[in-house]
Amino acid sequence: MASYLTPPVFAAFVWWFSTGAVLLLLGRAGRGHALRIICVAGLLLAGLYAVSVSTNGDSVSGAYLAFTGTILLWAAQEIAFLAGWVTGPRPEPCPPEASGIARLGFALRAILYHEAALLACGAAIAMLTWQGANQVALSTFVALWVLRQSAKINLFLGVPVTNDALLPEPVRFLKTYFAKKPVSAFFPLSVTLATAALVIMLQRLVESAASPFEIAGLSLVSTLFALGIIEHWFMLLPLPAITLWGWGMRPRPTEDGTMPHGPDLKSNNAPAHPMVVVKAGGDILKPRPNARQRLEDEFRQRFLEQHPRSEGATSLSISPEPAASIHGRSS
Template identity: 40%
Template sequence: MTNPWIAALVTLFLWWFSTGVILWRVRHADRAGGTAHQTSVLLGLPLLLGGIWGLGTSLDEDSSIGTYIAFLSALAVWGWIELAFLSGVITGPNTDPCPPFARGWDRFWRATLTLIWHEATLVAALALLTYAAWNAANPFGLYTFALLFFARASAKLNLYLGVPRINVEFLPRPLAHLASHFCHARMNWLFPFSVTGLTFATGCWLERAYAAPTDAIMIGHILLAVLTALALLEHWFMVLPLPDQKLWRWMLPDSPGTDTSIPARK
């Protein structure tokens, strides 16, 4: 488990597999209707509780196994929150589509109210984890969650400001209105900063992995480097004409069909 290539492959597999499992569960709940989405969130509670337990027990474990446990536990907590979001349980008070005429602060406020409880949950989780992991022997659970937090915030802002390619194929029924808050555009001012920052972060993690004094620290930074590179790839999917949806489409049942149209804006 101290081989950096194994750590890289583990991260790649978990990124693909965990995303696919969440999309699969949400798609099945869409097809089932009723309270299926709420049931998914309840059935996923062991994932959340296991993640919290793993983060707590790994804080003082500075071995390679402890690093993997911290990384997996952060992904588990993050995955449950994302499941709750995609299921429409933790989103925001605004469930109305954004009208095409909305501009400026009006549009921004509507988009904020669409996501505010989800964002508040992520901020609270990050704050609690920061408090718990401050000066801990194994901070990689915190680093993993913080990386996911800032990468996702960057992706959301880019979708809001406007990018050439927006994949709404996997939006579930509870979030069908979310597509109306996205914007098609050739480019926005934030995107170059986002990809530059993620590229720089990937390089920094790799440099720290190379200079790491122990196997545990080396493995932790390899996990972060690959995860950051995947976040960078997800950003480029917003611009480059690559069929990224094919990575998961084959494993999902047919969609029941929802209106996820994006209004034109100028």
């Protein structure tokens, strides 16, 4: 029983943790750029090594190693893409007036280099596993690539929920290529075909998988495929997909570079006086007098000291302008 339960749990954890870790890495500031370069290089080397050494092994550990190596290679590609290093020849928002074939052309030019890099990665895995007994790495990559292309097409054609809040700042221009509207005819077609492929894999797992290696390999790939189908449903149902990786998301700074916190001074409940300061606890501090008001107060005090009032004399004082009058009389 453990041979059937452990691979799905492992694949689900790797899917969830790797996505959050990539988002967390991309959200780092300061030395984050150098750290991202080191991580991409390390992931590429570790992934290629894991795939190469697992090619001829038909053990359960070999299946896990091949699966993990492919995930590492995919993560390196995702970091390079989401960091804005490998996007396309035109990494810019879609022109508002673009539609039809023109919009498709702009979309392809925005991610063309990334797509070429993914194909190069797949070719490298195919070469490393050529005629090898362990094809888990190649099957894992094909599953990831097919589901990712399906997701991109659906986002381009239109879905109710785009989850574009997951996009880091360097590639936030891509949300202009997402169409937030009812699903197109491609969505049911893509989900149906993906579900049919998943059923075939599960049927093969139950009926023909004999060795522990085959059980582990098919379980890992089929679980990843099922999670990809669930991601498709995230585009249709109002599910809080971002909560799955909230630990990897960082608050984005405001325009002045500060992090959003405390009361909103632009809200309707905020004081209108420009010198009013709102403390974190919600208390309002009275404004300090400006320079003009201080001079007027000082002049008034000196005038009263030099011209003291006397009985019968006309009262002289300097006072501010009367308050607004009602029906011609001061209030």
